[in-house]
Amino acid sequence: MLTKEWWLLTYKWLFGQKKAGQEIRKASYLMGASLWVALISGALGVGALSFVRALVTGFETQLALGVSDFFGPLSYKSGWRSEKEHELLAQKISYPVESYWQGQGLLVGPKTGRGVMLEGRRMWGASQQCSNLNNNTNEIPLLTIGQNLAESLGVQAGQNLKILLPGLLKGSLNVKVNAIKSFGLQELDARRVILDDLSLRCYLKASGKTLMERPGDYLGLRFYPKISPNDEVALMSEVSVLQKLIKETLRDAQPLVKTSKEQNRNFFKGLGFDRAVLSVVLGFLTLAACLNVAAALFVIFFERDKDMMTLRALGMSPLQMRRWILIQGFMIGLLGSSLGMIGSGAAALLFEKGKLIRLPPEVYNLDHLVFSFSWPEQLGVYLFGVASALFISWGVAYLLSRMKIVEVLGHRR
Template structure:
């Protein structure tokens, strides 16, 4: 063991003899520990919130959307085959998008209508896994009354159950002597889904592409566009460029999930950064307590420092002794913070005992996702703040003159 570390440990363990300095050092450790624990939990929640929101958005929506400039995509079967051959693409499905009015005995509600191809949608969307009652295969049933799938919030609001019938009022209708008459079609509720996002569960409805074409009055086999799923959600720019090159010459527009939700995720990233800075202030308060502890210790150990310097200890060694002592206090606080923060975050992740109102937040529980990089940055930031707090007291200790310190001893 080096001389400086040995003396630093002796001074550290001797703090308990001086109750006042001991109390200040305990506050310093507690301040650093609370700050580190708070950073771990809060950043874990921010990561979990962002990832959960991303997964829910990418479950309902595809990673890449290919839409026609005119709103209707013709000869889309050929485009589906071409898109599936692009490297990185794992699934392609045609879709129809529109807004309609849904009426039921329990009330009337404007909904976003999504026409899907049942056979290929399961490889792109999370709808099959989100079904809580009924089945997605009900959309393939052939009968006089086509089937529809609604969100849980929407079904509960209108008092609907599996097998009930609803009316869809299409924006496309017919002109008559009495004026414009909207087209009304009857659908049977064949499934109820739940994504966990109130916005989707309260305003989204799925029917088959064939039923959507009839409802919207498409006179040909048109769709609104193609939904594309990729193997790496963070490589959508690169894969989107390949898709654009492959589909060059067709009147289509290609957008990915990052472009469509750029403002949302930029705001989440900014909020995470702001929370990190705010909570790092708690660690900073703890580091100020380290400054106080070391300054008072230097004043108490003036004679010891003078004796050490008289015996040949260099100023560099004296400075290192107090830097090591303050760093050890910070290391203890950081370690305790990890021992508190990680178990709390894991408990929140496992038991989800903090529930959120689903009509206010996009998720109905407090998600937690701990990231190794964030955990490392928390430890490095806490350790660096504690280290910087030792510089001034250590430098003052190294400036002591042995002759003046021992003059009145």
């Protein structure tokens, strides 16, 4: 029954009326119309699902990149350890490693002042010595701030600001805005700043000042392996490697190494929940749209019931008939889903090129959304579309295969 001939017949049966040179009958018209309704509604359902998944994945990927750019792909909170301990660990790692400490600060710019969460960072490596810093930067610590903060302070890259570090340093300090970055999230762009710890220490050393006492030099480490922040598998594998190394070097029995997403777990969990809810809602809509496949199959059957029942009379079993109707539903689902995927890709391209979706700037500091078509996810959407059509078709096939031949072919119909 699932031979090439039957697939070909089904294709001709569904789409070949006009090609077969028939006069356009009422049946052809009704079948064609119901078929197109089924195809378009299926395509819309699958397309919407694919579009939304690509949108949310693109959004998540973009934010993950921004968040990872700020926090580093992997982080470890060592809990105020010495410079030497951190350096020792960093020396054993082949990719860039930064140590950090955190504190509250107040930045005063030309326009206004802002309270910020300050993160002092030091990259480990041979060049990271005061003697390697040039004279100009040796005079003043360097700061990296977010775009929103720079705008509200009224400062541009290369300009100086005053910073107060209560509990850490007496008096104020001149700092230079070395870079203005956008991390995507308003919370990062408006409230967080990165202070170059080496330039700060060199400056303090040169000016004879010292930081107030702290339990240790650094609070933790940020690691920068060449792994995409969205490649969870590779990241988790690297986490295991780092944990082992930290256990050996820093004697931490249970080192907690986190990915940037884990550090912003609430945000990404929320995003995951939104994605799941949207997928469920659109999944049901796709399923509802696939009901049109049922309508089309019913119309096709009842417009050509005598043809079909003649085949039953000639020996087609109820099971074979069910399979044939399933093939019809499968073809409609396959074509509808394909159209939906193509439509979704085209719409995404249009929206992305035209920068048509803008996000609220008070929450997300992204210029526009980028769509990300992850093939396993999109394959899942595609298969869901086809499976929905098949599921609906199975119900139709079951009902129609129970019809009695004489009810259709008999004179007493």
